[in-house]
Amino acid sequence: MELLFLGTGGGTPSRQRNVTSIALLLKGARSGCWLFDCGEGTQHQILRSPVKPGKIEKIFITHLHGDHVFGLPGLLTSRSMSGISGAMTLYGPKGLRQFVETSLSLSGSWLTFPLEIVEIEAGEVLNDGHFRVVAYPLTHPVECYGYRIEEHDKPGALDAARLLADGIKPGSLFQQLKQGKTVTLEEGRVVNGQDYLGPSLPGLTLAIFGDTSPTVAAQALAAGVDVMVHEATLEAALEEKANGRGHSSTVQAATVARDAGAKRLIVTHLSSRYLREDVSRLLEECRAIFPNTEMAHDFSLFRIEK
Template identity: 50%
Template structure:
């Protein structure tokens, strides 16, 4: 799994820093990309990365402010030209359906693939399959805004072929049952334990994406023990009153959420345009004083999230 930051600026773009969007490359078993928010210029950013529009499967919108959505109609249109023919699902707060349908209708945009629009009406699981589950909870902002928690399901360990041969276990259904954690009985009556021929399982990875928000309990809940927490840090420490007024966080408040949640890594994003690139490291240092594993994200940064045993 890998995150690619397509935009880390708040409100409006800067030279070298686009507005909000983050891509998630799923494991090879899934073979797809997901997108979280789609600010203006997102498709241009994608052209500068390995992200493939044709492989884009699901888009999760946190809220309907323009710096998180204005790139969506153009991206949906361009996907067809990029060879995308498989269905796409777009999730977001109430209003996302009306806005997209009306925009596509007025502009006479015809998509060559199925588009499914899902309005999130309540907190909880919004999508689940055999590999991942994604849940949403409402944050504290000036409009309805959701944070997302992506949980990869645990995978079984690697089957040791040499041990199977030593025990005389033939390839096929019996080996498959051992791989899935089940003990089996061979035709000669011997019992082979799965733990004896299968390596340790890999725990599922957890990624939390918290867009515009003031500090709140749901932010901590969504980020609980996350391998990576992506959290907005619109303002520097000391501007807590201003952050609260606009429904945002400071660097230190984001770090406090990461610390309370027991997250492993914190990636700060959504920086106010008052901060030029040379100041981003100073913002990261403010967060590091509270949560040492804090880093400032930047446009086109790719972050690999390894599996843990």
């Protein structure tokens, strides 16, 4: 899988950063794409990226502040005007349905594809057999969530040599055995695929935070994840100001990653006050606490792997 950051600014866009949207490219799992938030101008960012609107299966909204949702009506209507018919599901806090339906109705817009809107609460919001997504409540002036994405463990490698030694010839049954299923051979022998599989391969885990000041849910949301994405709206010297507006500082983001046992931290959602020359200083504030920290810029692409 890969994370592509379409917008990495906080609050308002700047010349160097658009407002928030992150694409999760499900490579290796399937060809689709999930979006996390859809700030104003996201569809313009998509035009400059490898993301295809027709491949977007789901959009997860962390909260209803404009810098996270104002791009949603435009993306939905442009997707329709392109004649895309593939279904899409939106997940987000209460009020998301009203926001979308009112925007479409008042603008005289319509959709050419099935759209499902799921207004969530804390807890599991999705389990499709390949991924499980759990929402955790964050601390922000409006209802806001972070999403933990867990890829289900993958079956271990099939020991073909053992199968051959036991007189089981290659064929269509091998695929079923590789999935751990029990099959019956032509001669009536019953074979359990689990007996011929190596140790299962753990799936990838991600934590994508919405806007938040320090919160009790952070440790559970990010516990042991392979990649954690967290806002770092302001520098450490402005921590009190950040917290007063429901945001976190560089040091606070890094502290969550360290205490949660995350393996890798990507910081995003920087205030528009910061220019390119400020990046190294902000990044060093994070790395002093959690060395394996990277900073996202618009169109940054990060591969997610064990």
